[in-house]
Every structure is written in structure tokens, then in C-alpha cells.
Amino acid sequence: MAAEADCAHVIIIIAMKEEAAPLVEFYRLEPLGSSPFIEPSPMVAWRGTLRNGLLLHVVWCGHDERFGVNNVATTAAAVSTYAAVAAFGKPALLLSAGTAGGFGQRGARVGDVYLSTKCVFHSRRIPVSDGTLEEYGFGHFRSPPLAGLAAAAGLKQGVVSTSDSLDCTPTDMDLMMAEGAVVKEMECAAVAWVCQNLHVPFVAVKSITDIVDGQKATRAEFESNLHAASSALQHRLAAVLDLVAGRPLSVWARGPHATYANEREAEASPMSAHTSHDFKQGSSPWSGQRKSADSLSGNSILAIAMFLGMVTLLSRRR
Amino acid sequence: MAAEADCAHVIIIIAMKEEAAPLVEFYRLEPLGSSPFIEPSPMVAWRGTLRNGLLLHVVWCGHDERFGVNNVATTAAAVSTYAAVAAFGKPALLLSAGTAGGFGQRGARVGDVYLSTKCVFHSRRIPVSDGTLEEYGFGHFRSPPLAGLAAAAGLKQGVVSTSDSLDCTPTDMDLMMAEGAVVKEMECAAVAWVCQNLHVPFVAVKSITDIVDGQKATRAEFESNLHAASSALQHRLAAVLDLVAGRPLSVWARGPHATYANEREAEASPMSAHTSHDFKQGSSPWSGQRKSADSLSGNSILAIAMFLGMVTLLSRRR
Numbered sequence: 001m002a003a004e005a006d007c008a009h010v011i012i013i014i015a016m017k018e019e020a021a022p023l024v025e026f027y028r029l030e031p032l033g034s035s036p037f038i039e040p041s042p043m044v045a046w047r048g049t050l051r052n053g054l055l056l057h058v059v060w061c062g063h064d065e066r067f068g069v070n071n072v073a074t075t076a077a078a079v080s081t082y083a084a085v086a087a088f089g090k091p092a093l094l095l096s097a098g099t100a101g102g103f104g105q106r107g108a109r110v111g112d113v114y115l116s117t118k119c120v121f122h123s124r125r126i127p128v129s130d131g132t133l134e135e136y137g138f139g140h141f142r143s144p145p146l147a148g149l150a151a152a153a154g155l156k157q158g159v160v161s162t163s164d165s166l167d168c169t170p171t172d173m174d175l176m177m178a179e180g181a182v183v184k185e186m187e188c189a190a191v192a193w194v195c196q197n198l199h200v201p202f203v204a205v206k207s208i209t210d211i212v213d214g215q216k217a218t219r220a221e222f223e224s225n226l227h228a229a230s231s232a233l234q235h236r237l238a239a240v241l242d243l244v245a246g247r248p249l250s251v252w253a254r255g256p257h258a259t260y261a262n263e264r265e266a267e268a269s270p271m272s273a274h275t276s277h278d279f280k281q282g283s284s285p286w287s288g289q290r291k292s293a294d295s296l297s298g299n300s301i302l303a304i305a306m307f308l309g310m311v312t313l314l315s316r317r318r
Numbered sequence: 319m320a321a322e323a324d325c326a327h328v329i330i331i332i333a334m335k336e337e338a339a340p341l342v343e344f345y346r347l348e349p350l351g352s353s354p355f356i357e358p359s360p361m362v363a364w365r366g367t368l369r370n371g372l373l374l375h376v377v378w379c380g381h382d383e384r385f386g387v388n389n390v391a392t393t394a395a396a397v398s399t400y401a402a403v404a405a406f407g408k409p410a411l412l413l414s415a416g417t418a419g420g421f422g423q424r425g426a427r428v429g430d431v432y433l434s435t436k437c438v439f440h441s442r443r444i445p446v447s448d449g450t451l452e453e454y455g456f457g458h459f460r461s462p463p464l465a466g467l468a469a470a471a472g473l474k475q476g477v478v479s480t481s482d483s484l485d486c487t488p489t490d491m492d493l494m495m496a497e498g499a500v501v502k503e504m505e506c507a508a509v510a511w512v513c514q515n516l517h518v519p520f521v522a523v524k525s526i527t528d529i530v531d532g533q534k535a536t537r538a539e540f541e542s543n544l545h546a547a548s549s550a551l552q553h554r555l556a557a558v559l560d561l562v563a564g565r566p567l568s569v570w571a572r573g574p575h576a577t578y579a580n581e582r583e584a585e586a587s588p589m590s591a592h593t594s595h596d597f598k599q600g601s602s603p604w605s606g607q608r609k610s611a612d613s614l615s616g617n618s619i620l621a622i623a624m625f626l627g628m629v630t631l632l633s634r635r636r
Contacts, residue, residue, distance in 0.1 A: 038404055042515050065515070066458075067450040073442055075396045075508045082397045086356055086404060123441055124391055125483035128537050132385040137482070140384075164455070164482075165443035171487055190393045197360050197383070219446050 004248040007092040009055040010241060011084050013077055015187050016070040018226055019098045020046075020060040022234035029058055036087035042071055043080045045087070054245035057091070059084045073164040074121075074190035081194040093201050093244060096192070097237055099222070099229045100185035102208035106158065107182065109208065110225055113236040114183050115155040116143045116204035119192040122175040122184075123163035138179065141192030143203045148255030153239035158182030160204045162189035166219075168212060184212050201249060205240065207233035322566040325410040327373040328559060329402050331395055333505050334388040336544055337416045338364075338378040340552035347376055354405035360389055361398045363405070372563035375409070377402045391482040392439075392508035399512040411519050411562060414510070415555055417540070417547045418503035419486075420526035424476065425500065427526065428543055431554040432501050433473040434461045434522035437510040440493040440502075441481035456497065459510035461521045466573030471557035476500030478522045480507035484537070486530060502530050519567060523558065525551035 014020040023029070029046035037043050042062030049055050061071035061080045071080075077096065085094070102108025124137035150157045161181035163172060168184065176184060188204040195202035207229040210221035244252070332338040341347070347364035355361050360380030367373050379389035379398045389398075395414065403412070420426025442455035468475045479499035481490060486502065494502060506522040513520035525547040528539035562570070 038400070038408075038516055040515070040517060064454050067454040069447070069451045069454045072444065072451070073455070075392055075511045078393045079396050079400045079512055082356070082400055083404075086401075090356075121482065123482055125485050126390065128484060128540070129387070133387045133390070136382050136385040136387045137391070164439065164441055166446060167443050169487065169489055193393045194397055197358070198356055199358060222446070 004250055005092060006246050006248055007244045008053065008246070009057075009089070009091040010093050010095065010244070011057045011059065011081075011088060011091040012095045012097050012237070013059050013061070013080050013084065013187070013191055014097050015061050015072045015077060016098060017060055017063075018070075019230045019233060020058060022230050023058055023097075023237055026234055026238060027056065029056070034062075037083045041083060042076070043083060045084070050241065050245065052242060052245040054241060056241065057084060057088050073186045074162060075164075077187035078190040078194050081191045082198075085194075085198055085200060090198065090200050093203065093249060094191070094195050095203055095205050095237070095240075096188045097205045097233060098185065098187065098207070099209045099226060099233065100160070100183045100206035101210050101212040101222075103176075103182050103184070104211040104214050106180075107156070108158075108211065110211065110221075111228065111232055112208045113155050113232055114160065114204075114206045114208070115146060115150045115153075115157050115240075116160040116183075116188060116206070117157050118142050119160045119162060119189040119204055120179050120181065121163065121189040122161045122172050122179065122181070123165065125171075125175075138175075139189045139193060141189060141196055141202070143192075144201050144249055145253040146203060146249070147253065149240065149243055149252035151255035152243055152252070153236055155205070155236055155240075156182075160185060160188045160206060162186060166222075183208070205233065205237060207236070322568055323410060324564050324566055325562045326371065326564070327375075327407070327409040328411050328413065328562070329375045329377065329399075329406060329409040330413045330415050330555070331377050331379070331398050331402065331505070331509055332415050333379050333390045333395060334416060335378055335381075336388075337548050337551060338376060340548050341376055341415075341555055344552055344556060345374065347374070352380075355401045359401060360394070361401060363402070365406075368559065368563065370560060370563040372559060374559065375402060375406050391504045392480060393482075395505035396508040396512050399509045400516075403512075403516055403518060408516065408518050411521065411567060412509070412513050413521055413523050413555070413558075414506045415523045415551060416503065416505065416525070417527045417544060417551065418478070418501045418524035419528050419530040419540075421494075421500050421502070422529040422532050424498075425474070426476075426529065428529065428539075429546065429550055430526045431473050431550055432478065432522075432524045432526070433464060433468045433471075433475050433558075434478040434501075434506060434524070435475050436460050437478045437480060437507040437522055438497050438499065439481065439507040440479045440490050440497065440499070441483065443489075443493075456493075457507045457511060459507060459514055459520070461510075462519050462567055463571040464521060464567070465571065467558065467561055467570035469573035470561055470570070471554055473523070473554055473558070474500075478503060478506045478524060480504060484540075501526070523551065523555060525554070 024046050027048045029048040032045040034041055044060045044062050046058045059080050061076040119141040121139045126133045126137035159181045160183040161176045183206050192202050209225040209229040342364050345366045347366040350363040352359050362378045362380050364376045377398050379394040382389055437459040439457045444451045444455035477499045478501040479494045501524050510520050527543040527547040
């Protein structure tokens with residue numbers, strides 16, 4: 001088996017401009033216009049090389065030309081993913097990033113940011129033939145094992161479930177519960193389908209704006225929390241990007257401080273509790289250091305994370 | 319306004335191998351392998367130049383590498399569409415072709431083949447903000463006006479509604495009824511989204527395998543009628559391709575014999591009744607002439623169709 005390459009290039013696919021903006025601003029990414037795609041595609045791309053050497057492309061799915069809204073949901077996300085890989089080449093890692101609903105009964109809280117363990121489609125119901133088409137429908141797109149990364153970057157982990165609808169019918173709820181979903185959103189499984197087919201490592205990073213099984217109305221909760229959740233997303237993405245740069249992804253397969261949403265709360269992990277607290281207080285370790293990617297390189301979180309990654313690597317069982 | 323170009327290139331996107339095979343065999347199309355796409359994409363493409371000069375690309379969405387099933391539903395169809403345009407250039411017309419369910423209460427019968435007037439997503443429910451996101455969700459992808467083509471090629475016309483599910487929940491049914499859908503399937507609106515964004519003319523051609531609001535189980539009805547409906551699809555597609563080749567699409571905007579599913583039955587149109595009868599009897603005007611595209615060029619249906627097209631063109635009101 002060939003040695004795994006170090007991570008030198010990451011592509012991030014984002015559905016909403018509001019979700020993309022904090023990341024573009026933080027890294028002062030350069031806009032590429034729509035030229036890398038078939039004209040006149042709606043997608044918008046930005047590029048930057050971080051001081052740690054990582055080449056980063058951020059692709060926003062763009063606006064709908066008739067209704068002036070963000071191109072949310074699976075179709076635009078899947079096309080953007082294929083188009084981005086066609087334009088920029090296969091990255092070492094492709095992320096679907098954005099905001100999402102979370103299941104309170106499975107530990108999700110507003111402001112949490114999740115790393116996917118697996119993505120599924122809860123709205124592809126194809127119960128025919130011998131059951132294989134039904135399983136194809138759900139998708140079952142497993143993410144690479146990145147528990148060490150989640151721990152180091154202050155992320156929870158769980159199953160992310162995708163449909164094209166913001167609402168949630170009883171059928172949707174039954175299927176999500178059966179699949180063990182903790183995050184509900186509108187793009188990830190479609191991006192995962194493309195990545196699986198192109199053999200590109202994929203993981204979802206989703207920031208919780210609203211509690212799907214909570215008391216408040218999803219719409220109002222989503223809108224009031226969108227800005228804060230997008231900011232939290234940017235913080236965690238910056239941590240992820242700094243951690244993965246220049247090392248093989250397999251370094252991050254396991255971590256003693258990984259948190260699993262269905263097993264224990266974030267507070268059980270000293271690392272996660274630390275970063276979660278920082279977010280709530282508005283005093284993230286990154287908060288004073290947003291002007292460039294460089295400022296992240298030397299911080300203590302990274303040193304601890306690298307140590308944990310090495311310990312993990314050395315203790316891996318094959 | 320620039321003069322509209324004659325139709326010289328058509329791309330057809332098809333989800334199931336069983337649906338693509340009759341067309342590939344009929345035209346003896348040449349396989350291109352997966353090389354025109356990002357390796358290792360699952361899509362499979364064929365190409366041929368018909369004797370009437372039309373360049374034809376047929377793209378099947380391929381097999382799922384894990385479950386061995388056809389890559390049905392919207393994600394694969396949308397990606398295949400973008401990938402096909404990237405690989406082969408913008409065609410004069412792009413079709414989503416395949417089998418579908420039809421609404422009996424709106425005149426659909428097994429064996430009918432429909433040309434879309436509009437495609438919508440009945441499973442993108444996004445009821446937020448000022449209503450624009452909700453309308454974006456439904457999509458409302460209008461097809462070019464092709465009533466003359468439908469009449470000449472023996473096709474019915476109607477609204478095609480798309481979701482990723484083979485089944486039909488009460489919510490789905492309510493939304494399809496409200497949108498005036500006569501055909502229910504799993505790809506068209508996603509293909510239409512890509513085409514609308516790339517400014518490529520798009521229309522769906524769908525052959526009815528089962529009656530969504532009928533008495534039989536959809537699954538059994540679909541499976542027992544798949545072969546016959548795929549054959550009917552190939553007949554109608556051959557008629558469409560022969561009619562559109564070398565002329566602007568606008569020639570086919572109107573036709574005195576166009577049939578609208580919600581207004582009148584196919585039997586009300588002498589042309590549609592003729593071709594419908596031929597299909598049922600297995601004695602289509604094309605049935606003895608399948609060896610190449612050439613054989614379609616001189617037949618009497620085409621002559622009548624061209625005459626109707628000219629009459630239509632001359633009588634158009636602007």
C-alpha cells in the first residue's frame with residue numbers, strides 16, 4: 001500500500017454566503033469569480049495559501065438567479081463539489097461546512113460544531129428489489145476516522161442526516177432516529193456521494209443553529225442563531241485546517257479525548273470543555289488572532305493536539 | 319437578438335442502464351468509457367453522429383460501486399449533467415429521459431411518453447423568509463415551448479415532479495396535486511436546475527411505467543412494465559431526435575395537435591392516437607427500421623410533422 005500523502009490542499013463547499021463570509025474574511029481569501037466553472041455557473045470560489053502551506057479553496061454554491069436566494073440543498077452542493085474538483089484537482093480533504101439542526105435528545109446544543117462520522121440521506125426512500133436500492137438510498141457515506149482531530153479542534157462527532165427540506169415530517173423523523181442521526185441539514189450526503197465516487201476523503205463540519213426536537217420553532221431559532229453559529233463554524237474550521245495541514249489524515253484517526261455525541265457529553269472531555277467554554281464566553285483562543293492564518297500556527301492547543309495525535313498514532317491497533 | 323442556432327448537438331441523461339440500452343442499441347452508439355469525466359466517476363457515455371447530422375451523447379449515471387445498483391435520483395443526475403456539459407460542451411438541447419409514474423386522474427396511462435412543460439421538486443420544502451426560498455425549493459423549471467414537437471412525435475405534455483424517493487407520502491401527494499403534476503419521477507428537476515444555471519435548453523422525456531394513484535402496488539407495476547416502457551421511450555426519443563435535428567427549437571413551439579394531459583386525452587389528437595395505437599400493437603412506424611438513425615429520415619410521420627411545424631411557425635403570434 002502506497003504511503004498516505006500529507007494534506008496539502010483542502011476544498012470547502014458552503015451553501016450560504018452568510019456561512020462562507022467569516023471564513024473568507026478570516027483568511028483574507030482571494031475571489032476567483034466564476035471563471036473556474038462552466039459559464040455562467042452560479043458558484044463562487046475563493047483561494048488562499050495559508051502560512052502553514054495549506055492550499056485552501058472555499059466554494060459557495062452561489063445565488064439563484066431568479067429568486068435571489070442562496071443555492072441551498074443537495075443539487076447545488078453536489079454540482080459545486082464535482083465542479084470544484086474539476087477546476088482545482090483532487091484535494092487531500094474536502095469538507096461540506098455550514099449550519100444545521102441538532103437533536104437535543106442526542107446531546108446537541110446550539111453553538112456546538114460537529115464533525116461527521118457518517119452521512120446519510122433521510123429523504124431517499126427507495127424500497128425496491130432486494131434491499132440494495134434502499135441502502136443506496138440512505139447512502140451510508142462513512143467519513144474517515146478523525147476522532148483525534150475532533151478532540152483537538154473542539155468538535156463533537158456524530159451521524160449527519162441530509163434532505164432537501166428544512167422541515168421534518170414524521171417519516172423523516174422516524175428514519176433519522178433509526179439511523180442514529182444527531183445533525184440534520186441539507187447538503188452533506190450529496191457532497192459525500194460525489195466524494196465517494198471520486199475517491200476524495202470527505203468529512204462534514206456543521207455548526208448547530210437550532211434544536212430539531214426542541215420547543216422553539218426551527219425557523220425563528222435558525223435565523224436568530226445563524227450569525228453566531230457561522231462564527232463558531234469559522235473558529236472550528238480554522239482549528240481543523242491548522243491541525244490537518246502538512247500531515248497525513250490518518251494521524252488523526254483516534255484520540256483519547258474524542259467525544260461521541262451518543263455516548264457522552266462534550267463536558268466529559270477536558271479539551272472539548274475548554275473550547276466549548278471559550279466559544280460561549282466569546283473568548284476563543286482564536287478570537288484575538290483572526291487577521292491571518294499564520295497566527296494559529298504556534299498556539300498551545302496545536303501543540304497539545306500534535307502530542308495527542310502522536311500518542312494516538314503510536315497506540316493504533318491494526 | 320441573435321438568430322437562434324439550428325439544433326446540431328443533443329445530450330441525453332439517463333439514470334438506469336435498462337432505460338439507456340434500447341437507445342444505445344438502436345443508434346449503435348460508441349461507448350466512451352469514463353475517460354471524459356473525472357476519474358473514477360461512475361458515469362458512462364456513448365456518442366454517435368446520426369445520418370441527419372445530429373451529434374448525440376447519451377450519458378448513463380452508472381452503477382453504485384458498493385451496492386451494484388443504478389445511480390438513480392437527483393444527485394447523480396445533476397452531477398452527470400454538469401460533467402457531460404463540461405466534457406462535451408453546451409448542446410442545443412439536453413434531455414432527461416427515463417421511466418416514471420403517472421397520475422391516472424390527470425390522464426396518464428402506462429405506455430404514454432411525456433414531454434415536460436415544467437419540472438418541479440416536490441421534496442424541497444423550504445418555508446422560510448419571505449417565500450422566495452420556498453419557491454426556489456419547488457424550482458419551477460419551465461421547459462421551452464415544444465407543443466408542436468410533442469404532437470409530431472406522439473408525446474403527451476405535462477408537469478413533471480421530482481423527488482429522491484420512489485414512494486409517495488401524503489405530503490408529497492398534496493404538493494404534487496397543488497403543482498399540477500402529471501408525472502412523478504426521480505431526476506428531472508435536478509437536471510433542469512443545472513441546465514437553467516448553465517443556460518442550456520432542457521426538456522424531460524418520461525415513459526410511464528406505473529400509475530401513482532392507481533390500484534396496483536407501484537413497485538410491482540414498475541418492475542413489470544420497465545422493459546416495455548423503456549422500448550416506448552426509445553421510439554419516442556428517436557422521433558424527437560429526428561424532428562429536432564438541423565432546425566431551431568423554436569420551430570416546434572406550437573402545434574395544432576399538441577395534447578395537454580389535463581385538458582384532453584391523447585385520443586383527441588389524430589397524430590397522438592395514431593402513434594399511441596402503433597405502440598400498443600407493437601407496429602410502430604419505427605419498429606421495422608431500427609438498424610440506424612437513417613431509416614427514420616424519410617418516413618411519412620416525419621413529413622407530416624414537418625408540415626405541421628411549418629404551419630405552426632407561419633401561424634405563430636408573437
